[in-house]
Amino acid sequence: MVGQSLEIVRTFDLSAVLVPLLPLVASALTLILGRKYFPQRPYILPVVSLFLSFLLSLKLLIEVLSGRIYEFDLYTWFVAGSLKVGFGFLIDPLSVMMLCMVTSLSLLIHIYSIGYMEGDPGYYRFFAYISLFTFFMLVLVSSNNLVQLYLGWEGVGLCSYLLIGFWYEKKSASDAAKKAFIINRVGDFGFALGIFAVFYYLGTIYYHEIFQRLPQIANSYVGIGDLEIHLPFLLAFLLFCGAMGKSAQVPLHTWLPDAMEGPTPVSALIHAATMVTAGVFMVARLHALFELSPYAMAMVALVGLITCFMAATIAPTQFDIKRVIAYSTLSQLGYMFMACGVGAFAIGMFHLFTHAYFKALLFLGAGSIIHALHHAPDPNDIRIMGGLRKFMPITFWTFLVASLSISGIPGLAGFFSKDEILVYAFFSKYPWGKLVWFVGLVVASLTAFYTFRIFFKAFWGEFRGLEALHGHLPKESPKVMTIPLIILSFGAIFSGWLGIPEALGGGAQFQRFLESVLGHPELQPVDHKVEYGLMVLSVLAGLSGIGLAYLVYVQKPALETLFSSKLCKLYTFLYRKWYFDELYHRIFVIPTLWLARTVVNLVMDAFIIDYTVNGSAHTTHAMAGLFRRFHAGLINYYNWFILIGIILYLIFINFK
C-alpha cells in the first residue's frame, strides 16, 4: 500500500462529488424550509447527509489506500483569455485524510449540537449554517486548483462570520464576527495577489500544472523597486498571508480569541478542528513551492514559533475557559507551522489530525460545563467553577483524556504527533531546527500547565458557583452530548496510534501515507538514543507543567495570586494579550476612520470638488426657482413633446 506508485484516474467520480454536495443540499433545505416545517427537528437532514458523506469519505479513503488518485473537473467554472478555472476535485492521500477528518468531526459535533443548541430560537439556522460550513470546508480540501480553494476559503470564512455572530443581538458577538471577517480579508488580500501572481508567472492555477512548471521559476528573480526578490519566496509569501489570516497566526491572530463569542460547538468545529487548520493544509498542499525558498521555510517556521510561544504565555492569564482553549489552539497551530517550516509537512498534518480530535474534545467538554452553568451571568468564567467532577463525571473523564493528550502524555494521540514534530525539528537540516525544538519543548510545558490550570479549576476543589446559579447545582449533560464526548475521547487517544514512530516500534503509517504526496524531509542522521532522550525530555516537560498546575491550583492556592502580584507589569502585559488589539486600534482603525472622515468628506468632496460645481449651481439658483415652479406642469408637456417627436420621426423614416 505505502510507497507504491499512485495511479491517477481522470474521470468523473460520483462519491467525490457527493461528499461535499450532500451537506450543501441539507443546508439549503434546512435554511429554506426549516423554520416552517421542522423547527423542532432541523438536525435530521444535516446529520443524515453528513453520515452519508462520512461513509463516502471512507470509501474514497479505501480507494486511495489501494493506490488510486482521482483528479477531474466537474465543470468549467469560468474561462477568460488563457485563464481557465474549473470546479474540480483532487482526491489524494492529503485530501482524503482531510475529508475523513472533517466529516467525522462534523458529524459528531452536529450530534452534540442537538443537545447543546436545543431551545435556541435559531435552532434551524444553526444547523443550516454548520452544514453549509461543512460543504465549504470539503470543497476547500478536495479542490484541484487554487481558485476553487479560494472559494472554499472565503466560504468557510463566511460561515465563520455567520456563526460567530450567531447571537447577533449581543454587540460583542456581532463585533467579533465583523472583526474575524475583516482580518481574514486582510490575509486574503495577500492570498488573492498570490493567485494572480501564480497565474502571471506560471500561466495556470491548477495544482498539478503548477508543480510541473515550478522548476522553471526555481531560480527566477523579480525586481520590486531596487530589490531583487526570489520569485518562489514572493509567491510563497503572498499565499502565506492567507494562511496567517485563516489559521490565526501572528500578526493576524487577534480575531480568533474574540471568535469564542460563537456557540461552543462552532468553536470546536470551526475555530479549533477544521477551518483554522486550512492554512496549514494550504501550505502542505503547496509544499513544493515553499521548499524552493529557504526564506519561505524560515518565514513559516518563525511565524509558527512566535505564535506558538506568545499564545502559550497568554493562555494561563485568561479566566474565560473558551478563551484559554482558543489561545491553546493558536499555540498548537503554531506547532503545525513549525513542523512545516522544518520541512516535515506530513508530521504537521499528523499533528493537525490528532489535534482536531483532542481539541474538539476539549471544546465540547468546556461546552458541556457551560451548558450546565448556563444560568450564571458568565458561565465561561473558570472562577465560578470548581468541584465539577462530582456533578459531571463523564465530562470530567473525557476532559481529562483530552488534557492528557494535549499535554503529551505517552500513549495518547497528542504525544505521538507533538513528539514527532520535536524530533524532526531537532534533526532537521534547516539551521533553525534546534531553535524550533527548544521553543517547542518550553511550550509543551506551558501547554500542560495552562490546560491543567483550567482542569483543576473546573473539576477540583469545591463548587464556587452556587451564588451565580442561585443555589442550583450543575448536572451532567444529556446523552446526546456525552456520547460524542466519549467517542471523541477514543479519537483523542487512538488517532495518534496511526502514526507511531519507528523508534517506538510503530510503522509511522500515517506519515508514510501522506509522504507519498508531501515528500519526506531531509534529516541529519538520526540517532535513536538521542531520539529516546528527546522523548523523555518532552514527557518531562509535560509532566512538569501538570505538576506545577497541581501545586498552584490544588495544593497551595495561595500561590495563585503570587505571579500577578509580584510581576505585575509582565502579568498585565500577558493579560492584555501583548497589547495587539490596542496597537491595531491605534495604528489601523483610528487612522482609517480619520482618513475616511477628514480627507474624504471634509477636505476633498466638500471643498475642492463641490466648490466648483456648487459655484455654478449657485449661479443657477435662480434657475432652480424657475424650474421648481415649472416642474408640476412641465412633465406632461415633456411627455407629449417626446411622444410627438418620436412618432413624427418614425413616420419620417418609414415613408422615405
Add this chain to the structure above:
Amino acid sequence: MEGLGILSAILWLPLLGILALFLIPREKEELIKLITLITVLLDFILSLILLLKFDYSNPAFQFVEKRPWLDIINSFYFLGVDGISILFVPLSTLVTLLCVLISWYSIEEKIKEFYLALLFTNIAMVGVFISLDLLLFYIFWEALLIPMYLIIGIWGGPRRIYSTIKFFLYTFFGSIFLLVAIIYLFLTFGTFDYTFLVGKALPFHVEKLLFLGFLIAFAVKVPMWPLHTWLPDAHTEAPTAGSVILAGILIKLGGYGMVRFLLPLFPQATLFFAKLILILSVIAIIYAGLACLWQEDLKRLIAYSSVSHMGFITLGIFSLNPIGIKGALLQMINHGIVTGALFMCVGVIYDRTHSRAIKYYGGLASTFPLYAALFMVFTLASIGLPGTNGFIGEFLILQGAFLKDRFLVVLAATGVIIGAAYMLWLYQRVFFEKPSAGVYNLAPMRWNELTALISMVFLVFLIGLYPNPFLDLMRVSVTKLLTNLP
C-alpha cells in the same frame, strides 16, 4: 432590409405602452400599472429571445438594421448588436421591469406620468446600446437624461432640486464634449457610421483630443474620480426606481462607451492614456471606499460603493487584455444586478419607515428576517464572495489588471478589504444588535418586492456559479476588439 427587425421591436415596443397610457384616464391607476407591466414584460421576453438567437461565435454585428434617416448629413437609422452590447439589452429591459415592480405601491403621486417616464427611459436605454450611428447614439444618450431628470426631480426626496441640477449640469457638461468630438469625426470622414469609422487612422494629436472629448462624457457617467460627486446626491434624492436605473444602466453607459468607442476608434490614444485612467480608477476604488466608511445615509453609502465598484470596471477595461475587459463587461452586468438590488432593498425599508439614516435602524435581523437574508446575499455579492457574481467580475478584473500593472493591482486590491469593512459594518448597524424602536411591526414584504429581489438572488448565483455562457457571448467580440489595438 425590409420589415421590422427584432432590435426595432425591442426598441419601440414601449411606445405602444406609452400610446395606451395616453388614452387611459389618470384615475385608473391599476390599469396604468398593469399595462406598463405587461409592456415591459413583453419587452424583456423579446430581449431574451434576442439573447437566445444571438450567435456568439460570430464577431460581426448581428440583427443589423440600416435605413436612411437624415440624408442631408448622411446619418442612418443603424442598429446592431455584438458580443459587447448584447448583454446590455436584456439588462435594460430587466431593470425597467424591476422598476415597475418595486414602484408598484411606493409611487403614489402622478402615477401616469411616472410610468410614462419609465417607458421613455426604457426606449432611450435600449437605444443607446444598439445604435451604430454616432448621431443616433448621441440622441438616445441625451434623451435618457430627460426622463431621468424628471424621475429624480419630481418623485425624489426633499433636496431633489439641488440634486437634479447638479446631475444635469455634470452630465450635460460632459456630453457637450462628446458632441463636439462626434461632429469633428463627421466633418473629417463625412459619416456617423460606427462600423466605417473603426480602424480609420487619424493624426495622433487629433486622436488624443477626440479621445479626451469622448472620455469626459463617459467619465462623468461612470463616474470616474474626481467627477463623481453628482452621483451620491442624485442617488440619495432619487426615488427607488430612479436609483435602480442610475446604478443599473445610466452609469454603465460610461463603461460601455469606453469599450465601444474609445478602444476601437482611438487605439493610439487609448494606449497613451491607459496608465492615467488606471491610476484614476485606483484612486476611485480607494477614495470612494473610504468615503463609504463615513456615511450615515444608507443610499449615500451604496452610492459611494458604486463609485468604488465602477473604479474596478474602468480598471478592467484599461488593462486592455481579454481577461480584464471580459471581467469589466461582466462586472457591469453584475453591478447593475447587485447594486440595483441593494437600492431596491433600501427602498423596501424606506417605504415602511421613511428613514434612510443608518442610525435609525438596528436589529432588523430579529424583526425582519427574510429581508435580512436577502440583504445579506446582496451584501456578499457586493463584496465579491466566491460563488456570487461579484466574485467572477472582480477576480477577472484584478487578474487582468495584474497582467498589465502589478503595482496598481496591489493598491486596487486593498479596495476589497475596505469593501468588506464598510458593507459588513453597514450590515451590523442595520441588522444586528438589539432592535431599535422604529423597526418593530414592519409590514411583511409584498409580492412585488419579493418577486424583484428573489429574481435578483437567482441571477447572483447563476452568474456566480455558471458564468461561462455570459463570458462566451463576449469572447469573439472582445478578441476582435483587441486585434484593433496596436
